[in-house]
Every structure is written in C-alpha cells, then in structure tokens.
Amino acid sequence: MNKTIATVCATLFGSGYFPIASGTVGSAVTMPFIVLVAYYYGIWGISLATCVLFFIGVYATSIYTQGTAEHDPSSVVIDEAMGQYCTFIFISSQLQYTLDQRTVILYCLGFFFFRLFDTLKPYPACWADSSLHSAWGVMLDDLFAGIYAGIVLYLVSSAI
Secondary structure, three states: OOHHHHHHHHOOOOHHHOOOOHHHHHHHHHHHHHHHHHHHHHHHHHHHHHHHHHHHHHHHHHHHOOOOOOOOOOOOOHHHHHHHHHHHHOOHHHHOOOOOHHHHHHHHHHHHHHHHHHHHOOOOHHHHHHHOOOHHHHHHHHHHHHHHHHHHHHHHHHHO
16 A cells, blocks of 8 residues: 555545544534445444454555654544444344435434543553554554444443
8 A cells, every 4th residue: 555545544535634523524524424324234244344444444544654653643533433343233233225314313412422431441452552653553442442332322322
C-alpha cells in the first residue's frame, strides 16, 4: 500500500481532515454504511466489516504516521469507523431487514454510546491509547470503546 492509498484509508476518504471533532465526523460518515450492511447482511456483514477495517486500519495508520512524531493524529479516523461498526455487532440481529422507529433510535444511541466511550476511554481503552504508541494502539482503543458501547447498547435495546 503506498502513502496515498494509506492516507485515503486512514483519513476515511479525507473526512479526518474536518477541522472540528474529526472523530465524530468519521463516526457519522460511517453510519449510513453501517445501516446498509446491518440491514442486508446482519451480524456477518457487520463482523466482517469490523475485522476488515481493523486490519486495514492498522496497516494504513502505520504507513500514514510513519516519520511523524504523532502516533494518533486526529486526522486518522478509520479507527472510529471500525469502532462504530463493532458497536453494532451486539444488536445486529435486531437491525437486519428492519428500519423502523425503534431501529433508528438504536442507531442514534449506538452512535452516542460509541462516541461517549471513545472519549472516556475506560480501561483497557486508556491502556491501549497511552501504552501502545503504534497503529495497534490507535485501533485497539476504539475496538475496546466499541465493545463497551455495544454492551450498553445491547442492554438498552433489551429495555426498549
């Protein structure tokens, strides 16, 4: 993968260059794709997208950040896309072939919960973010945030 392709991937087609809240923008850009994948492919599609984005993210981020002092620049948002997908693994069976009011609420809550946990970085997300100064740390902290968000989303989805 050359530097240009790595940049396109790591910045999620340039959405990471948004000057304010680039992580939130990267997560928001991802949402329509999550809706489509969940609707048509359910857990298999969401799980596959999470895995593919994780490994592409590690590779692209390592190339993109090569030669820079910053291990997790704000312009890298492929980690947010992967974490956002991960959030919806937990309720993907509730999302397939449906797009009603409850489902829209679940998508909004999933987005909110992921952004919350990505910002708060509860352990082990904080460990990955502060200890692994590499592309692995960039991706893992969002994976952990997605897992936390997914668990909370699953619990909330059972109540509504």
